[in-house]
Amino acid sequence: EDQVTQSPxxxxxxxGESSSLNCSxxxxxxxxxxxxxxxxxxGPEFLFTLYSAGEEKEKERLKATLTKKESFLHITAxxxxxxxxxxxxxxxxxxxNKLTFGGGTRVLVKP
Amino acid sequence: xxxxxxxPSWVICKSGTSVKIxxxxxxxxxxxxxxxxxxxxxxxxxMATSNEGSKATYEQGVEKDKFLINHxxxxxxxxxxxxxxxxxxxxxxxSARDSTGLAPSNEQFFGxxxxxxxx
Numbered sequence: 554e555d556q557v558t559q560s561p562x563x564x565x566x567x568x569g570e571s572s573s574l575n576c577s578x579x580x581x582x583x584x585x586x587x588x589x590x591x592x593x594x595x596g597p598e599f600l601f602t603l604y605s606a607g608e609e610k611e612k613e614r615l616k617a618t619l620t621k622k623e624s625f626l627h628i629t630a631x632x633x634x635x636x637x638x639x640x641x642x643x644x645x646x647x648x649x650n651k652l653t654f655g656g657g658t659r660v661l662v663k664p
Numbered sequence: 665x666x667x668x669x670x671x672p673s674w675v676i677c678k679s680g681t682s683v684k685i686x687x688x689x690x691x692x693x694x695x696x697x698x699x700x701x702x703x704x705x706x707x708x709x710x711m712a713t714s715n716e717g718s719k720a721t722y723e724q725g726v727e728k729d730k731f732l733i734n735h736x737x738x739x740x741x742x743x744x745x746x747x748x749x750x751x752x753x754x755x756x757x758x759s760a761r762d763s764t765g766l767a768p769s770n771e772q773f774f775g776x777x778x779x780x781x782x783x
Contacts, residue, residue: 589774596668596757596774597708640707650696650761652772654707 555580555645559655566631566662574626574639574658582646586624588617589640591657597640600626631662667691668760670775677748678783684744685778687758693738694760698772699731702755714741738763748782755779 556579566572578586585604589597601610603619610617614635616627626639638659642652667690677683687697695716700708712733713721720733732744741760745752759772 587771594755594777594779596670596759596777599771599773602771642708650772651698651710651713652708652759654709656707 555643555653557641557643557653557655559639559641559658561658562656563659564661566628566660568632568662568664569630571627571629571631573628574641574660576624576626576641576655577622578624578641578643578655579622580643580645580653583643584646585644586619587642587644587652588615588624588626589642591638591640593638600639628660631660633662633664636660636662666762666773668758668773668775670756670758670778672778673776674779674781676781676783679749680747682744682746683748683780684742685756685758685780687741687743687760687775689739689760689762689773692760692762694741695738695763696761697735697741698759698761699733699741699743700757700759702757702777704755708757711743745780748780750782753780753782 558577560575585602588600591597601617606621608619614629618625638657640657641655669688671686697714699711702708711726714733714735716735722728735741755777757777759774
């Protein structure tokens with residue numbers, strides 16, 4: 554069974570204080586690892602897709618990396634508008650197009 | 665591009681009534697859509713996969729007679745919660761996979777969600 558674990562559950566940062574979120578996964582045949590941002594009361598907003606170990610992608614203050622067992626989402630010099638829940642999801646070979654989500658990391662950036 | 669809408673955005677109903685939620689892909693065709701449920705401070709749980717022109721595939725533990733899914737066109741899937749009870753109160757989110765080939769085939773685009781409250 555595919556499993557995705559995110560840590561920490563919650564993260565409080567001061568504006569400008571860089572940090573990293575972790576997503577550990579156990580799947581049979583990773584087809585893709587996805588990062589989403591979700592604001593309260595809204596649907597997830599797509600951030601990145603990573604396909605193979607060693608791959609990295611960046612978007613503004615966010616950078617996602619992937620190894621064979623985990624992915625990291627690095628937030629560099631965060632701003633209050635980066636406050637959100639960040640969700641990690643995996644798509645495995647046997648599951649077709651289904652996404653299995655982790656529990657999410659709630660990030661609060663204080664000014 | 666790749667916008668998914670849901671209607672209504674929120675609904676309050678009495679116990680025992682049925683509620684229909686629509687999911688539309690606005691600028692692309694989607695042969696496959698997905699329905700998720702999210703309880704407060706929890707992550708998304710897949711309920712079912714909706715396939716245009718065929719029966720939906722439900723995840724283990726999800727009652728197909730309670731959560732009716734219809735995917736009648738390439739841009740619309742509906743979820744009907746039948747005989748709703750307070751424990752069905754949740755945030756329901758749909759996603760769609762672009763089948764036109766303009767986006768990577770395994771990416772999903774999410775709707776804004778529908779907040780259901782059953783009194």
